[in-house]
Amino acid sequence: TQLLEQSPQFLSIQEGENLTVYCNSSSVFSSLQWYRQEPGEGPVLLVTVVTGGEVKKLKRLTFQFGDARKDSSLHITAAQPGDTGLYLCAGERPSGGSYIPTFGRGTSLIVHP
Amino acid sequence: KAGVTQTPRYLIKTRGQQVTLSCSPISGHRSVSWYQQTPGQGLQFLFEYFSETQRNKGNFPGRFSGRQFSNSRSEMNVSTLELGDSALYLCASSLGVPVSDTEAFFGQGTRLTVV
Numbered sequence: 001t002q003l004l005e006q007s008p009q010f011l012s013i014q015e016g017e018n019l020t021v022y023c024n025s026s027s028v029f030s031s032l033q034w035y036r037q038e039p040g041e042g043p044v045l046l047v048t049v050v051t052g053g054e055v056k057k058l059k060r061l062t063f064q065f066g067d068a069r070k071d072s073s074l075h076i077t078a079a080q081p082g083d084t085g086l087y088l089c090a091g092e093r094p095s096g097g098s099y100i101p102t103f104g105r106g107t108s109l110i111v112h113p
Numbered sequence: 114k115a116g117v118t119q120t121p122r123y124l125i126k127t128r129g130q131q132v133t134l135s136c137s138p139i140s141g142h143r144s145v146s147w148y149q150q151t152p153g154q155g156l157q158f159l160f161e162y163f164s165e166t167q168r169n170k171g172n173f174p175g176r177f178s179g180r181q182f183s184n185s186r187s188e189m190n191v192s193t194l195e196l197g198d199s200a201l202y203l204c205a206s207s208l209g210v211p212v213s214d215t216e217a218f219f220g221q222g223t224r225l226t227v228v
Binding site (some may be wrong): 002040041042044045046088090095098099102103104105106 | 161171216226
């Protein structure tokens with residue numbers, strides 16, 4: 001069972017469309033992070049959300065952290081081909097008295113020109 | 114400044130062999146974490162090293178091990194390779210302090226294929 005469930009798994013859209021991807025959990029997280037990974041590259045951090053209900057904007061990307069800090073969403077307005085990539089959410093889960101990073105399986109986004 | 118460098122980029126090994134992967138972190142970063150990425154399981158945490166000590170460990174068998182040197186460079190080793198070890202192995206570096214409040218920068222990864 002995945003601690004962080006992402007949906008949808010795949011998304012193929014046309015340039016200019018809007019989209020939302022989700023990251024859900026039954027556990028509370030102190031913070032969640034969103035990464036984008038392009039083919040042949042490692043993930044790159046986009047944002048970290050910390051406060052329940054927080055909304056952060058990064059140009060055409062809007063990130064929201066749920067009030068209960070169990071879920072997060074990423075909304076992209078007017079998607080462009082350069083937005084193509086694998087979007088990953090990540091948090092930390094308790095393990096053996098410490099916390100270790102855990103990732104969702106990602107949403108693979110393709111934006112067609 | 115230079116990013117995280119992983120070598121080699123691609124590797125093909127035979128079942129039963131062992132492999133060593135290398136990671137050079139960003140200058141000044143003292144924390145190095147290793148991850149395994151597969152289509153089926155996604156990105157999974159292997160272990161983290163900070164100042165030459167393993168600080169955290171994920172849920173992987175003992176065949177997976179690592180170490181960190183005094184210059185913060187890190188290596189990970191997989192012994193007795195299995196077909197299921199085929200994956201992209203990613204390394205990430207960060208300042209490391211405070212523990213979970215620093216941005217992690219990933220390398221391009223090493224693509225390991227076990228045949």
